Each structure stands twice: as C-alpha cells, then as structure tokens.
Amino acid sequence: MVNKERIWELMEEVFDPEVPVLTVVDLGVVREIVKIGDSWKITITPTYSGCPAMKRIEDDILEKLAEHDVHNVSVELVLAPAWTTDWLSENGKRKLKEYGIAPPVDEVDKSVLFAEPPTVPCPKCDSKHTKMVSQFGSTACKAHYQCQECMEPFDYFKCLK
Amino acid sequence: MNTLFEYLVRLGDDSLILGHRLSEWCGHGPILEEDIAMTNIALDLVGQATSILKYAGEVEGKGRSEDDIAFLRYEREYKNALLVEQPNDDFGVTMMRQFLFDAFRKPLFEQLTQSSDEQLAAIAEKSLKETKYHLKHSAEWVIRLGDGTDESHDRVQSALNDLWRYTDELFFTDEVDADLEAKGIIFSSEELKASWSEMVKNVLNQATLTIPDNGWQHDGGRRGLHSEHLGYILAELQYMQRAYPGMEW
Numbered sequence: 001m002v003n004k005e006r007i008w009e010l011m012e013e014v015f016d017p018e019v020p021v022l023t024v025v026d027l028g029v030v031r032e033i034v035k036i037g038d039s040w041k042i043t044i045t046p047t048y049s050g051c052p053a054m055k056r057i058e059d060d061i062l063e064k065l066a067e068h069d070v071h072n073v074s075v076e077l078v079l080a081p082a083w084t085t086d087w088l089s090e091n092g093k094r095k096l097k098e099y100g101i102a103p104p105v106d107e108v109d110k111s112v113l114f115a116e117p118p119t120v121p122c123p124k125c126d127s128k129h130t131k132m133v134s135q136f137g138s139t140a141c142k143a144h145y146q147c148q149e150c151m152e153p154f155d156y157f158k159c160l161k
Numbered sequence: 162m163n164t165l166f167e168y169l170v171r172l173g174d175d176s177l178i179l180g181h182r183l184s185e186w187c188g189h190g191p192i193l194e195e196d197i198a199m200t201n202i203a204l205d206l207v208g209q210a211t212s213i214l215k216y217a218g219e220v221e222g223k224g225r226s227e228d229d230i231a232f233l234r235y236e237r238e239y240k241n242a243l244l245v246e247q248p249n250d251d252f253g254v255t256m257m258r259q260f261l262f263d264a265f266r267k268p269l270f271e272q273l274t275q276s277s278d279e280q281l282a283a284i285a286e287k288s289l290k291e292t293k294y295h296l297k298h299s300a301e302w303v304i305r306l307g308d309g310t311d312e313s314h315d316r317v318q319s320a321l322n323d324l325w326r327y328t329d330e331l332f333f334t335d336e337v338d339a340d341l342e343a344k345g346i347i348f349s350s351e352e353l354k355a356s357w358s359e360m361v362k363n364v365l366n367q368a369t370l371t372i373p374d375n376g377w378q379h380d381g382g383r384r385g386l387h388s389e390h391l392g393y394i395l396a397e398l399q400y401m402q403r404a405y406p407g408m409e410w
C-alpha cells in the first residue's frame with residue numbers, strides 16, 4: 001500500500017507539458033494530496049485561467065499513478081487560493097535558468113503604466129543589460145526578452161502575484 | 162429566475178465573446194509581438210469564460226457543461242455587453258475597445274474577490290491577476306496611439322467616438338443585480354463606474370483624446386438584444402458543434 005510521501009515522490013516524476021524541465025511539484029501546481037477511504041484525491045491549480053496544459057497534467061498524473069498500481073485517484077481543479085510565482089520552488093527556479101528561461105524576479109505593481117520593466121538577468125551570460133521585447137511571450141506565463149550583451153533572445157517566466 | 166446563473170452568464174459571455182473577437186487577430190497582428198499579445202489575452206479570456214460558464218452550469222443544475230453553454234445557445238440567450246461584440250476594425254479600434262473593457266473588469270474583479278459566493282470570489286481572484294496585465298497593455302497602447310502621430314491620434318479618437326455609446330451599458334443594473342447585491346454576492350455598480358471613470362479620464366487625458374459628449378447610449382446585451390455583429394460571431398464560434406453535434410477532440 002502506498003503512502004502519501006510515495007504519492008508526492010511520484011508527482012516529482014510528472015512534468016509540465018509546456019516547460020518540460022519543471023515537475024508539477026516544482027511549479028507549485030499540485031496543492032494537496034489527501035486520502036479519503038481507499039482512494040486518493042489530488043488537488044491541482046492552474047497557473048493562468050486559460051492554461052491549456054491542465055487537462056494534460058491531470059491525465060499525466062493519473063497515468064503516472066496507474067503505472068505504480070495506484071488506481072483509485074481523483075484529480076480536482078481548484079482556483080483559490082490563486083496560483084502565484086511565489087510557489088515556484090528554489091529547485092524549480094534553478095532548473096528554469098539552466099533550461100534557458102529566466103526565473104521570476106520581484107516586480108513593481110502592474111497598475112503603474114509605462115513602469116520600467118523588471119531587470120531580468122540573461123540566463124546565458126548573466127548580464128543585466130537586457131530588454132523586454134514583449135510582456136506577452138510564447139505561453140501565458142512568459143514574457144519575451146533579449147540580452148543586449150550576448151544578443152540571446154530568451155523567455156522570462158514572469159512574476160504573477 | 163435563478164439570478165446567480167443569469168449573472169454568471171453575463172460575466173462569462175463578456176469573456177467568451179471578447180476572447181473570440183481577439184482570437185480573430187491570430188496571424189493578422191500589426192507586428193509579431195502584438196499578434197502574440199492579443200492571442201495570449203484571448204486565451205486568458207476564454208479560460209475565464211471556461212471557469213465562469215462551468216460554474217454557471219453547476220448553479221443552474223440541469224447538467225449543462227461549460228461547452229454546452231458556450232456552443233449550444235441561440236443568439237438571444239447570449240448576455241454579453243454590446244461593447245465586446247463590436248468588430249475589430251483596425252488595431253486602434255481593438256485597443257480602444259479592450260481598454261474601455263479592461264478598465265471596467267479590473268475594479269469589477271476587485272469587488273468580486275469580496276463576494277459572499279466563494280466560487281465567484283475564487284474566479285475573481287484568479288482573473289484579477291490576468292486582467293492587470295491586460296489593462297496595462299491596452300492603456301499603454303491607447304496613450305501611445307493617442308499621443309502619437311496625427312494619423313494614429315485621429316484613428317483612436319474616431320474609435321473612441323464610435324465605442325463610447327456602448328460604455329454605459331457596462332454599468333446598467335436590473336433586478337438580477339439588485340437581488341445579488343442584497344445577498345452580498347456582487348457590489349455597487351456606482352462605485353464600479355466611479356473607478357472606471359477615473360481610470361478612463363486619466364488615460365484618455367494622457368492620450369490627448371477627447372471624450373465625446375453624446376448623451377445617447379446603447380442598451381440590450383444583458384437582455385439578449387444584440388447588434389447585427391453577434392450572429393456572425395456565433396456562426397463561426399458554433400460551426401463545429403452545429404455541423405458535428407457532440408464532437409470532441
């Protein structure tokens with residue numbers, strides 16, 4: 001019989017389909033694992049409302065557990081408390097950078113118009129001489145930057161609070 | 162009447178129809194970054210519509226899913242505000258429409274995070290974070306275009322003149338709002354309008370644009386009475402489900 005710790009371990013083997021270097025635990029998408037009678041309930045939360053990966057994550061979780069003979073599982077999607085980049089693990093931030101995506105840095109309030117975009121160090125050369133190309137990038141959770149030093153275009157995993 | 166269901170459909174349809182409108186820009190944006198920005202915002206809005214209409218289906222209790230509600234209603238059953246169904250036209254018109262809407266949705270979601278209805282509060286908390294990004298994006302464009310060249314100024318001024326008559330409707334209230342306000346589920350429309358007006362005046366001022374002084378305002382979307390544009394949107398939006406009922410992928 002598996003215990004809760006084992007289920008959490010198995011969650012570390014389920015990867016985000018859009019940022020495949022991160023597990024759903026690194027990302028903070030898995031919120032809770034509880035045992036109810038003979039079955040397990042796993043609670044997940046989306047990064048963004050329209051995140052198209054949620055259904056895939058749910059299927060991948062069920063598949064991973066089934067591989068290890070855990071079958072009585074339900075996955076529940078909750079919206080509150082709303083996901084924030086604060087839930088990204090330190091391990092996750094390190095893996096992002098190694099993968100070439102700049103991890104989130106603290107940002108000023110988004111209600112300030114024309115505020116200077118945050119200074120995001122280049123994931124390749126660590127230069128802080130970078131510029132934001134667009135606050136909307138290849139997926140909902142990323143902005144598009146370019147390094148002015150090594151010229152590398154890169155994704156920035158933008159801060160969401 | 163199930164007032165909460167009715168309200169959720171209004172809220173969800175605003176997201177759904179504007180999300181669909183923005184998605185029409187996919188592959189047609191003036192620059193690549195804006196193409197990506199508009200489709201990202203469309204994705205957020207359709208995602209919000211999914212959460213809201215899913216909850217509407219639960220509240221209604223007739224077994225309808227979010228997809229059933231989004232794709233299988235007739236025109237008169239859509240309750241979005243007329244503003245969001247107005248055509249994209251040029252980029253300036255799209256940004257002005259977006260700004261007038263985002264400036265309404267941000268304070269609305271701020272209010273709804275305090276709702277006595279827990280699920281609506283959760284949806285609002287989630288959506289608010291995204292709406293802040295949207296508002297910053299559209300407000301900055303309105304200022305950039307308004308305070309830009311003569312050409313860009315004239316185009317967004319004309320967009321404002323055309324769209325202004327659809328703005329009052331965002332704040333109209335009826336028995337649905339009165340009932341939910343009494344229950345602490347939604348909050349004062351006057352306060353909402355005050356926040357909106359302050360934001361709009363501030364941004365339009367920076368954009369060197371003039372608010373038109375036409376008194377007459379459109380009304381009807383919340384009762385299912387739409388402009389001629391919604392039918393064309395639905396023809397495209399519903400095509401697959403009408404042609405292949407129950408289709409999934």
Ligand SMILES: [Zn+2]
Binds near residue numbers: 125151
């Ligand atoms: Zn660099």
